[in-house]
Amino acid sequence: MINKKKFTERIFDPNQLSGLDEDHYIQLPVDFIHDLSKAASLQDLLDKIAFWISHVFDADRVSITLQENEEYLKLYSISGNQAIPIDFKIPIKQTFVGRTFATAKLIICDDLSQSDELDCQMLTQHGMGTCMDAPMIHNDICIGTLNVADERKYYYSEQQAILLQCLANWLAMNIKLHLQFQEMEVLASTDELTGAFNRRVFIQESNQTMLQFFKSNIPFSIGILDIDHFKTLNDCYGHKAGDYVLKLMSEHIQKVLRANDFLARIGGEEFAIILPACLSTEAVQVFKRILATIEMMQIHYDDNIICFTVSIGVAEVKKHDADIEGVFKRADKALYRAKKLGRNQIYLAE
Structure with missing residues (x-):
């Protein structure tokens, strides 16, 4: 049981979370893996990820952000509760998700109503009680975040944090592969000098x-x-x-x-x-x-x-x-x- 008086937020280093026992395994739905292999575009991939993560965690809300520039993260996909609309640019400063991205640490907010960060307040106003956000890390670089939220407060455990971080890293690799493939397609189809098609x-x-x-x-x-x-x-x-x-x-x-x-x-x-x-x-x-x-x-x-x-x-x-x-x-x-x-x-x- 979580001591509610002691914990309103927990922060984990992803490297510590990855130090699992040899007997610890992650189980995922077979259709989840099949769906990812069929993703035709980056947006399709992220939509599939959000959908399946909501099932894996029985989450009321799942969102995926990627870095847009030095100041903002961009919401690419949402499954479930639409507390933060898809066209909302998330400031890296003064937001829970932005802090996860900037520090590259997994953070659990056990009681969203206790946070003064913008996105936490928006989630609270739309009935969310707790959320957990994991940095998506590839080659030691954080490219975005994977967030799950639930109406219940004090809901997420350390074992769920381990699972979310492992998934976030695995999904970061999938996203990078899609981005590299898109870049290769652009290079193969455009004239390098003018940017016109070849x-x-x-x-x-x-x-x-x-x-x-x-x-x-x-x-x-x-x-x-x-x-x-x-x-x-x-x-x-x-x-x-x-x-x-x-x-x-x-x-x-x-x-x-x-x-x-x-x-x-x-x-x-x-x-x-x-x-x-x-x-x-x-x-x-x-x-x-x-x-x-x-x-x-x-x-x-x-x-x-x-x-x-x-x-x-x-x-x-x-x-x-x-x-x-x-x-x-x-x-x-x-x-x-x-x-x-x-x-x-x-x-x-x-």
Whole structure:
């Protein structure tokens, strides 16, 4: 039995909690493990974790936070009582969860009503009596917290603290693996210099757009954009200046495009743009805005001001197109015509 007069809060070092007897084992539902292996995204993983932790601890509330910046933790998933809403940014200072994160110590608050910390007060106002928060630690770095709460006061035992901390560390590893996988996907799909998609992803996206055309007859247009006299620009200002131009141009183009439009760097100074659900007449208007935006750019590099133009070839999908290659070739030929006719212009393929 816990001496209620003596304890309102208990703090544990995770390293001490991990020093278990050889005969101590953790038992988890089989479906818990299966569900985690099926998580398609980080959010899906965290939602599954919160759901199953609530069952393992018979908790009235489970929440998971990850660090957002130096000042705040972000709530990613909640199961059960919604005392603290999902969009509430949790200050690292002056909160129970923030203190768990900052100290990397597991803390049990036996009586939430005795705490003056913001999140404890919010939990109390919504009927919670006690909570236990464990730091999620990976490679000695705390990445967030795992919190369980119950309506009853003085509810959590040291054995439950051991279980929660072990789960928090195990889940931290799962979260890190998901984050690393996401990072690898981003690196594999984006152009390192400009942040635009790369040629491999452009091929995938264009094929997918073509399949959608076959299925639903939704038109689309492709534009191929190339910087005029880029070799001269590199020779005059240097390759680092050329890289800087490519990066800034990509950012400016992205601001002009719609949410569903697709930009990729497909080689050197050449970019491809897919405009879904867009006829050629509408596409030309989009590309005119891009052309004008780039023409107005003045890039300050060292003591120089770099100005440049682009040429764009545009093609719309046709009913007779058997695959995306036909559309791409027409756009590429249109780009060649734009160059031949004097550059800094758009040429629409017939």
